[in-house]
Amino acid sequence: MTYCCALRLKDGLVFISDTRTNAGVDQISVFRKLYTFGVHQERFIAIQTAGNLATTQAVIGYLRNQIALKQEPNLYTVNTMFEVAQLVGRTLRKVIQDVTEDTQEQSNYYCSLLVGGQIEDAELQLYNIYPQGNFICATKDTPFFQIGESKYGKPILDRALTYDMPLDEAIRCSLISFDSTLRSNVSVGMPLDLLVYRVDSLKIPQGKRITSEDAYFHQISTQWSETLRRGLHEIPKPSDDYLL
Amino acid sequence: MTYCCALRLKDGLVFISDTRTNAGVDQISVFRKLYTFGVHQERFIAIQTAGNLATTQAVIGYLRNQIALKQEPNLYTVNTMFEVAQLVGRTLRKVIQDVTEDTQEQSNYYCSLLVGGQIEDAELQLYNIYPQGNFICATKDTPFFQIGESKYGKPILDRALTYDMPLDEAIRCSLISFDSTLRSNVSVGMPLDLLVYRVDSLKIPQGKRITSEDAYFHQISTQWSETLRRGLHEIPKPSDDYLL
Numbered sequence: 001m002t003y004c005c006a007l008r009l010k011d012g013l014v015f016i017s018d019t020r021t022n023a024g025v026d027q028i029s030v031f032r033k034l035y036t037f038g039v040h041q042e043r044f045i046a047i048q049t050a051g052n053l054a055t056t057q058a059v060i061g062y063l064r065n066q067i068a069l070k071q072e073p074n075l076y077t078v079n080t081m082f083e084v085a086q087l088v089g090r091t092l093r094k095v096i097q098d099v100t101e102d103t104q105e106q107s108n109y110y111c112s113l114l115v116g117g118q119i120e121d122a123e124l125q126l127y128n129i130y131p132q133g134n135f136i137c138a139t140k141d142t143p144f145f146q147i148g149e150s151k152y153g154k155p156i157l158d159r160a161l162t163y164d165m166p167l168d169e170a171i172r173c174s175l176i177s178f179d180s181t182l183r184s185n186v187s188v189g190m191p192l193d194l195l196v197y198r199v200d201s202l203k204i205p206q207g208k209r210i211t212s213e214d215a216y217f218h219q220i221s222t223q224w225s226e227t228l229r230r231g232l233h234e235i236p237k238p239s240d241d242y243l244l
Numbered sequence: 245m246t247y248c249c250a251l252r253l254k255d256g257l258v259f260i261s262d263t264r265t266n267a268g269v270d271q272i273s274v275f276r277k278l279y280t281f282g283v284h285q286e287r288f289i290a291i292q293t294a295g296n297l298a299t300t301q302a303v304i305g306y307l308r309n310q311i312a313l314k315q316e317p318n319l320y321t322v323n324t325m326f327e328v329a330q331l332v333g334r335t336l337r338k339v340i341q342d343v344t345e346d347t348q349e350q351s352n353y354y355c356s357l358l359v360g361g362q363i364e365d366a367e368l369q370l371y372n373i374y375p376q377g378n379f380i381c382a383t384k385d386t387p388f389f390q391i392g393e394s395k396y397g398k399p400i401l402d403r404a405l406t407y408d409m410p411l412d413e414a415i416r417c418s419l420i421s422f423d424s425t426l427r428s429n430v431s432v433g434m435p436l437d438l439l440v441y442r443v444d445s446l447k448i449p450q451g452k453r454i455t456s457e458d459a460y461f462h463q464i465s466t467q468w469s470e471t472l473r474r475g476l477h478e479i480p481k482p483s484d485d486y487l488l
Contacts (some may be wrong), residue, residue, distance in 0.1 A: 027412075031272045041423060050425055084442045098380055117360055134389070151396050151428070152395050152396070152398060152399055154396060154428050155396055155424040155427065155428055156472060156476075157471050158290035158427055158428055159427070159472050159473070160472055160476050162475055168482055169476065169477075169481075170478045171482050171486060171487070172476055172481075172482065173476055176476065176479075179282065180399040182398065183403070184395070184398050184399055184402055189370065194486060196258065196486070196487045196488075201474075205488060206488050207268050207488070208486050208488065216480075216482060216486070219479075219480070220479055223475075223478070223479055224479070226472075227471065227472075227474075227475030227478070228400060228403050228404055228475075230402070230471075231419065231467075231468065231471030231472075231475065232404050232413065232417055232420065233413075234418055234467070234471070235420075235463075235467055235468070236460075236463070237412045237413075237416075238412055238415050238416065238460060239460065241413065242415060242438060242440070242452050242453060242460070243412065243415070243440045244440075244449060244450050244451070244452065
């Protein structure tokens with residue numbers, strides 16, 4: 001399983017991915033699920049992946065290969081983020097078609113992708129790309145996407161995250177979302193990869209790997225448990241007719 | 245969809261169910277998913293249902309019919325909660341077998357059940373009964389079960405609920421779990437049915453229906469949003485290396 005979350009906010013983009021892959025409960029590995037592409041001062045593109053690992057690695061492999069061999073189109077020559085999403089979507093669809101030529105069970109080979117970035121002075125964009133190659137775009141009303149094990153971590157995002165939230169607060173909110181998911185589903189695992197892109201910076205962030213020893217993440221986790229327990233105690237007791 | 249949650253705690257049992265059923269998004273109804281059985285001063289049994297509505301109603305129908313016609317065994321003559329779980333499990337399995345005699349697609353007709361209660365001076369029990377008719381039993385380590393749309397509401401239970409928690413606090417905790425689920429999944433809907441059974445009382449609680457106008461539930465919902473937002477602000481900002 002996997003949990004990836006991406007935010008498109010007023011001040012920039014935030015991407016967080018876990019790194020656990022599993023084929024059965026006794027075959028667990030660490031694989032990065034957050035990839036970056038870009039040309040300094042011109043374009044920044046990040047891709048997060050959830051689903052069949054061979055499929056996601058093939059998609060990234062094709063995209064890198066196109067760049068290396070200067071095949072057209074590629075991520076460094078398309079003109080807009082919309083064209084980035086189209087290229088990634090077509091690549092994903094082709095990978096799935098190739099591997100499932102002889103089978104009807106396409107869904108075993110599915111993956112989902114989040115693709116965000118900025119090209120020159122155009123707007124930031126964030127896309128959620130489906131296995132069929134089509135996609136949807138984040139908006140001010142819905143400023144975040146999740147792929148993989150999304151449910152445990154969704155309530156905090158639904159309640160607290162807004163488009164206008166400062167990046168540092170949005171990072172805290174997302175890390176809480178990850179902490180909730182990590183606690184409830186062992187197939188989502190540390191370390192996490194965090195990447196923050198500031199709007200109009202047009203530089204490729206180096207990102208931060210958050211390990212299980214990370215003191216800040218540990219503090220968030222502990223403090224959040226305390227917040228919930230305290231909040232629970234602060235709620236007034238139900239009246240007697242709730243206990244009849 | 246459905247969300248039902250049941251707790252087996254030191255002081256008693258708590259059951260909460262939503263009431264929304266849907267066949268597609270344009271065919272939404274209100275159906276009770278929490279049923280009680282019992283004999284005053286002798287036994288109390290509650291059943292919660294999630295899954296195919298015809299299956300769950302057939303199971304309850306059979307169980308009531310057995311009692312009405314004094315067929316043996318029935319819920320009022322079996323000796324222990326273990327035998328209650330066996331009887332309910334066999335009934336569920338039979339209903340699914342009957343309706344799927346001519347099809348391989350059994351899973352469309354599946355349902356899951358939570359069954360809790362107490363008979364005379366034996367221990368409280370809570371069982372999670374699977375479509376195959378087998379079941380597991382709640383323990384001090386794992387004092388709650390959920391069926392239906394369980395993920396959105398699980399983090400608060402995982403973090404806060406304990407076996408020794410007083411019933412009124414456990415009710416608050418469960419209502420928060422429901423509020424999170426209701427906000428994130430429109431196929432789980434008000435009103436809610438709440439039932440609290442105090443250990444050794446051996447009486448059938450009347451229960452409480454919590455409607456969307458319920459002032460206490462509204463307060464929990466509002467106050468919990470405030471708790472989360474305040475807790476988020478209280479978490480220290482990440483250091484600069486998280487934003488590189």
